Amino acid sequence: MKYISKINSLLVLLMFFSLSGFSQEISKKSVIVPLSKPGEPGKLYVEIHNGSIKVSGHDGKEVIVVSKTNALEQQHSSNSEGEEKEKSKDNPPEGMRVVGNNAYALDIIESDNKVKVDTDSHYSNIDLEIQVPKNFALYLENHRNGNIEVDNIKGVEINAESHYGSITLANVNSPILADTHHGDIIVTFSDVNSENPSAFSSYNGNIDLTFPKKGNATIKTKSERGNIYTDMAVTVNDSDPKVITKSKNGTNYYSVEKWNYGKINSGGPEFSASTSKGNVYIRVQK
């Protein structure tokens, strides 16, 4: 519940305030978040504007969040853009010196094994590296620049959404929902036993999925201007494209099915991959 989390978050926030005062190079912050129910499955929610998100599963029982920002670059760029006003505002008062110059908020909330990481990354680039127990579900979103990388997660579900960035997920279980406008989506499954469907969408990028040798899956692919490549191990349904008839009041409308279907082993839950300008690659581990 949200309001519980607020209370916990205050504690974490206070920690940050105390941390920020100490050194000049506070471009890196590291926080260990203990869980309310150590060992039990949890969920991680991350929403960021600019910056990359890297999540990996570890054997520990807590969540470790490391955030980095390149403060110097940030200052240069803002000065070069001629934001003099900003600069003069930052001049220290007489007899004082600057101890922390790139205060950015990193708000971490833990409640009932749900961990939410929020940053005010509208203006600065914040890269996050997060370690979570492997049985975590992930909900990752980055609105502008930055890639999303995930490794070694076995939680119930991974949702990843980006705009310019690529999404690379390795050693993960289905179901997964990923979308990005410009980047590639590259996923290596270690297990596709879940009954729930997975979906991957990109506009300019490639979608590259690698399935475990023993997995059963039904593949549904579409690329408007690119190609679809599959391994020999994928049975492609290459009968003529299905014509869908829609009829209403005696008038029939026809449209040609745009999806290509295929299956791995005996077929199973649906994995749909759609891109407009990129290619789709379906591989099966040898």
Next chain:
Amino acid sequence: MISDEALMMKVRSGDTGKMSLLFERFNIPIYNFFLKFIGDKEISQDLTQNVFYRILKYNHSFKEGASFKTWIYQIARNVRIDHYKKYKIYSSSLNTDNINEINLTENHDPIEKSEEILLIQKALRKMPEDKKEIIVLSQFQELRYKEIAEILNITENTARVKVHRAIKELSVLYKMLV
């Protein structure tokens, strides 16, 4: 996730099944709203039930475009005020000068016997009702000033100043106990 307002509009248009979801989302905060005031588990549960009953019964009074969160807290306030009336205990919003020593809290077992009552809770109980309310709303319910202002029908800035004063007063009461 479907917004609270959209769910409530569905309830209003006859799809009362959607009440279950609103109940799931709000039963704990509303229960705690009462519990922090009254301290009695059973009464707080009854009053929470009463809030959802009123939502169901008066669903037509929910106006499109209004915030559901604000609305439910307004109902909860009314339920609480009615409860006080019933027990002939006047909340100090009606009688601000009296610091309310005769309070239901004192008559019932507060929260749970097994749980240690924190000093801050003791301090909170000594607060006048209206100030206690504003602290409960702002600190335990994750409500923004804008929402508190709407619930109490005051301006946002008045809400901000009131919360600040109430916290200051709580701080004084707390220091006296420590």
Next chain:
Amino acid sequence: MEKKDFKPYLIEYLKDELDEETKKEIQSKLKVDLELQEELNEMQVVFGELNKVSIQKPDMQLKENFQKMMEENTAQAPGLFSSSISNIQNWINNFQVTISFKQMAYAAVLLLVGFFIGYNQNTGTIISGEKNQELSMEIEELRKNMMLTLLEQPSASERIKAVNISYDLEDADPKVIEALFFTLNNDKNSNVRLAALEALTRYSFNKKIRNGLTESLRHQNKPLIQIALIDVLTEMHDKSLKKEFNDLLQQGELDSDVKEKINESLEILM
């Protein structure tokens, strides 16, 4: 802001709810203003203590009472459905508040029942025609409700599953259409929104649905979904779209890929 009293803002400062400007002002003020610092410390102490006050969970009794109240209420309501269906309705409403594991089990049972009935329909034995139809209507109703229920799930993958159930429904039930539109316009996950769009595409011969999709185009802000919507709409060769697309082109912050797509579509619609 010149001589502003910052004290009332300290609480929001601690909760990190302030806008950047005020936050920065307070930060710089804190460095020089001892009184403000002291006030902040005081607030922190009270806050720290308030944070220790735990949030309690009500007993199961509350939920039980609530469900009882809901049942009584539904029983009194004038019947939208026949009584047997309304019982199922109740049952499903109760399901909404339980865990999805149960729903999955329920889905499995439903599939089996559906299969069984389909089987009987084919062989034409055991169940008489009339009964059969009644039953399959109930199944349709169940399926519909399951779909609506699953759409409320926190898991995006389960919501896609819900959207996919709509393919098994024979009729374009207004409630289902409404739910699909709701998902298309409001779901947090883009892939779920795309799935809802695809499900709605089947009905795009219907002018009302097409209007709904056009309307949706105005709400969508993700290029990926805008483009998919434009594709679907263009396919229906509705000339009235030209104006809509041109309007969209006027918008300042349109993604370049979306612009390109609209221009392509306008050529097709010529």
